[in-house]
Amino acid sequence: MKNILLALSILAFVGCEEIIELDLNSTNSEIIIEANLTNNLENNIVKITESTDFFTPAAYKSISNAEVIIKDNSGTSYILEEIAEGEYKNNTLIANEESTYNIEVNYGGNNYSAQSYSPPSIKIDSLTYLLEDRPFGDQKKQLELHVYFQDNHEQVNYAKFNIYNNGKRIKNIFLYDDRLTNGNYIDFFFFSFRDEEFVSGDVLTVELLSIDEQTNTYFKTLRKALTRSSGGPFGSSAPANPITNWNNNAFGYFSASTISTMEIVLQ
Numbered sequence: 001m002k003n004i005l006l007a008l009s010i011l012a013f014v015g016c017e018e019i020i021e022l023d024l025n026s027t028n029s030e031i032i033i034e035a036n037l038t039n040n041l042e043n044n045i046v047k048i049t050e051s052t053d054f055f056t057p058a059a060y061k062s063i064s065n066a067e068v069i070i071k072d073n074s075g076t077s078y079i080l081e082e083i084a085e086g087e088y089k090n091n092t093l094i095a096n097e098e099s100t101y102n103i104e105v106n107y108g109g110n111n112y113s114a115q116s117y118s119p120p121s122i123k124i125d126s127l128t129y130l131l132e133d134r135p136f137g138d139q140k141k142q143l144e145l146h147v148y149f150q151d152n153h154e155q156v157n158y159a160k161f162n163i164y165n166n167g168k169r170i171k172n173i174f175l176y177d178d179r180l181t182n183g184n185y186i187d188f189f190f191f192s193f194r195d196e197e198f199v200s201g202d203v204l205t206v207e208l209l210s211i212d213e214q215t216n217t218y219f220k221t222l223r224k225a226l227t228r229s230s231g232g233p234f235g236s237s238a239p240a241n242p243i244t245n246w247n248n249n250a251f252g253y254f255s256a257s258t259i260s261t262m263e264i265v266l267q
Contacts, residue, residue: 031063033112033246035103035254037070037095038209039121043259044095046080046088048105051251062086066107073099097121101256114245114254117212121258122159124208125149129264131198143198146189147206149260153183158216160257162207163190170196173223175216198266205263214245215255 035046048063068080068088080088095101095118105112130144151157161174176188198204222242244253 029061031107031110031112031250032060033105033114033250033252033254035114035252037093037101037103037116037118037254037256039094039096039118039258040261041091041094044089044093046103046105048086048088048107063107066105069104071102071104072096073101095256095258097258099256101254103254105250110248112246112248112250114247116215116245116254116256118256118258119157119210119212120152120155121210121260122149122152122157122208124206124260124262127204127206127262127264129204129266131266142191143193143196143266144189144191145204145206146187147208149186149188149208151178151181151184151186156182156213158211158213160209160211160215160219161188161190162209164205164207165196165198166203167205173219173226175219175223177216200266202266203263204266205261208260209255209257210260211255211257215253215257217243218245218253218255 029050032049032051033046037044046068048066048068049060050063051060062085064082064085066082066088070078070080070090070093072078072093078090078093080090083089097118097120100115100117102115103113125148127148128146130146132142132144145163147161157176157178159176161176163170163172163174170193172190172193174190176186178184219242221240225240225242241251242253244251246252246254
């Protein structure tokens with residue numbers, strides 16, 4: 001009798017379960033355009049990719065055979081040629097200070113456009129560094145890298161820093177704006193490098209990109225989105241898409257900028 005009651009109880013429990021079917025259909029792909037125009041021809045690349053669906057979130061498809069055109073202040077058009085799968089370049093076009101540029105991408109029957117202003121350049125004056133022991137006795141050195149430059153008091157300044165260790169780009173997003181330091185001589189220093197270790201003889205290269213407000217907003221919101229998705233502060237909430245200057249629901253950014261570069265060797 002006890003066995004019969006136990007069996008009936010199990011059947012009743014199983015019968016109350018609700019079967020939920022998840023409809024994980026492939027989602028529409030989204031175009032991503034990362035376009036850089038600088039005064040350094042080597043850096044001037046437009047990369048076009050497509051995002052993928054739920055099942056392959058880390059994969060991106062490079063987009064070939066797109067039409068990419070950039071126009072300068074005078075209305076002169078420059079056609080970019082595909083130099084590798086999904087990468088486009090013009091071998092004569094560089095960014096000039098205090099100039100506005102318009103970009104147009106045509107692909108798959110859709111038109112995408114954006115505009116960016118290349119502000120007056122900020123020049124790196126000098127670099128210094130400190131190497132200090134990290135806490136908790138792990139015998140690793142913490143790099144504190146200082147970049148010195150003069151902020152121009154006659155304009156609002158935004159800057160993005162690209163830092164390379166022996167030619168390899170450090171992935172952190174470093175940004176500066178002069179909201180609280182307009183016109184000052186700046187000692188801008190970095191001390192947080194993700195899992196990066198430094199030794200004597202390393203060559204550190206710093207690029208200071210003078211960028212416009214829209215580019216600064218994109219990378220600021222991208223940094224916030226990456227922090228949220230990686231479980232940093234407020235990591236439990238869903239990250240929002242970075243604010244882009246592209247139209248027609250494209251992702252990515254278009255940035256016209258000037259670059260000042262300097263390097264230092266760790267002793």
